[in-house]
Amino acid sequence: MIEDRIRNIEERIRGTEKLPAETKAELLSLLQNLKREIAALPATHGESADSVTRFAEAGAHEATRAEAKPRLLEAAVDGLQASVEEFEVSHPKLADTINRIAMILSNMGI
Secondary structure (H helix, E strand, O other): OHHHHHHHHHHHHHHOOOOOHHHHHHHHHHHHHHHHHHHOOOHHHHHHHHHHHHHHHHHHHHHHOOOOOHHHHHHHHHHHHHHHOOHHHHOHHHHHHHHHHHHHHHHHOO
């Protein structure tokens, strides 16, 4: 399920005309990192990993939609950042990847 969600995010990013090629490439690379980091999480973190990917999916949706809704993008990015808090000490690479994705998505809303 998490892998499907990440695949959907990748498809949405690849399919949008709204993003510059450099930003697309960076996001797709970060999503590859996210896949690896989430796959390495113990099963005890399943719900938290699910939250991360759900907020990432919502953020990608809001960042790539035809009609921008800055408040919705902001809410998705805030949720993504909040969902990573528990990983900052135990899984710093995962936290860094998620924070970088959140920053890119947030910058798109400006």
